[in-house]
Every structure is written in C-alpha cells, then in structure tokens.
Amino acid sequence: DIQMTQSPSTLSASVGDRVTITCRASQSISSWLAWYQQKPGKAPKLLIYKASSLESGVPSRFSGSGSGTEFTLTISSLQPDDFATYYCQQYNSYPTFGGGTKVEIK
C-alpha cells in the first residue's frame, strides 16, 4: 500500500501567517492527491483535489502544489477559521491518508 507522511505533525502559527504543510508519498501518485480540513467533532472537508485544484467554495488563500511523491498545502494568510487539522489523501490506488497536521494558535 502507499504510505502518506505529513510534516510537521503540529504547527503553531498566528493569524496572517503564511503556512505550508508537506505530504510525501511512498511511491509516485502522479497528481492524485487531495487535502482535507477537519475541525474537532466534525467530518473532514475537501479543500483541494488533483494536487492543486480548489474545491468549489473553498477560499482562494488555500492552494496546493506538487506531483509524484512530494506535495504541499499552503495557506497564504492564516485566518481564525483555519485553525484545524489538515490531512492529505492519495487516490492513485486504494485510498490512504496522511497522519494529519494540527495547525494551532501560536
């Protein structure tokens, strides 16, 4: 199976900061990668698909990049609503998720 590794596991940041989260795949997944945001007690919400395509309704401060085995999620200017846990997920083969990155208030 394809292992997904996210870093960092926790990130402390302030409102207005530029934030970058990295996701690495154990083998090439082309661009078959999604990013989700999850808040406590809620279901994950799809933010980005196909590595860099923004899901409808998602603010443009979120962006994704990468291909092959290395991917990044960037939040250009962190907003109060963005403090959450973020997961990457590959769908090149049967779905697997990264371990998550918690973005907390600095």
Add this chain to the structure above:
Amino acid sequence: QLQLQESGPGLVKPSETLSLTCTVSGDSISSSSSFWGWIRQPPGKGLEWIGSIYYSGSTYYNPSLKNQFTISVDTSKNQFSLKLSSVTAADTAVYFCARHLKLGSPFDSWGQGTLVTVSS
C-alpha cells in the same frame, strides 16, 4: 443538496457484530454514478478508508484490513451499510460515510460521523 447520515448503536460488546447504516438524501444511489464509502477515525488518531460500494453492489475493501467488513447497498431505501464482525476495542472509532465520484477520486461529501465504542 447531498446529505449523508450515519446511524447505528453507539456501544457494542467485544466479539459482537457492529452494524451501521448511511442514509443518503439529495441524490439517488441507484441513478448516481457515484461510489459510497466508509472511513473510520479512532479517537485522537487519523483517518482510515474501510471500503466502498457502487450501486450495482460491487464492493472494494482496504486490503490492509482483516476481511471482517461487509458493505452492502439497499437502493430501495437509498442506504448503504457496514457490518463488522467480532469487534475488539481496536474498532472503537468515529465511523464516517462519504461519497466519491469515482473509485479513484477524493471524498467530496461526508456524513457527520458516529462514534462506536467497543466495550463490555
């Protein structure tokens, strides 16, 4: 607007069978070309895909999990279900149902999730 809602017991005894149902509204399982999946999340941990089903009944399971899961669909009720036999404490988790448009596509709509605790 598509909505998914999980239902089932919140407490199951070890070695018994867990049964959950996901009711879909706002879309027809039988007329949609979508796939319908189950994902679980142990408390404080990450997400794990269990398996998915197509309206025809074709099923796809996570090969990394033991073959104790069964997913089925009832198009007349617009529902799909998950059964897990011989549960242990390790199966304690929030169970989500979700839709993906293709087998190889992300999960674009999710249920709110239901916590299942395995305990005697």
